[in-house]
Amino acid sequence: MSGLFGQDPAAPTLDQEDQLLIDAYVKADRTLDDLPYTPEFETLFISIRGEESGKSKRAVFHRLHNLRKAKKLPRLGRASEAPPHILPEEEQLLAQLVTQRVGTLGQRDQLPYDPKFDDLVQVFSARTGRQLSLRDVWRLVAKLAK
Numbered sequence: 001m002s003g004l005f006g007q008d009p010a011a012p013t014l015d016q017e018d019q020l021l022i023d024a025y026v027k028a029d030r031t032l033d034d035l036p037y038t039p040e041f042e043t044l045f046i047s048i049r050g051e052e053s054g055k056s057k058r059a060v061f062h063r064l065h066n067l068r069k070a071k072k073l074p075r076l077g078r079a080s081e082a083p084p085h086i087l088p089e090e091e092q093l094l095a096q097l098v099t100q101r102v103g104t105l106g107q108r109d110q111l112p113y114d115p116k117f118d119d120l121v122q123v124f125s126a127r128t129g130r131q132l133s134l135r136d137v138w139r140l141v142a143k144l145a146k
Helices: 016-028 039-047 057-069 088-102 105-110 115-128 134-144
Strands: none
Touching (some): 016 039, 039 057, 057 105, 088 115, 088 134, 105 134
């Protein structure tokens, strides 16, 4: 934020790492909820040298969320596609599985790139007979909390 005499000294500045992450996010051109388990996230992760620097995909996604909460992450358009259609009872099961793993639907953002999510997908697939991708199940989970 600029003041009368230039940069506001009280305005927080981004470090180089955060700016690199934000730039990669903008280049990915997906909303944050639409980003997990996409080729764009993989490209983002590679472009910030996530693996080389010892960061996990989960840590990078979490940092993006913190940047969004701090209003430092630009808002991008809408999700690229709708989640697959599931039956109401399958949606109820999915909500129950999310709540069992993270406490509430509002805490769903803890799940991407976490073993709890892998387990959730496995249980959901076994109970419903559906073989959805991690991406498809994430899109369904993201929709649940809205």
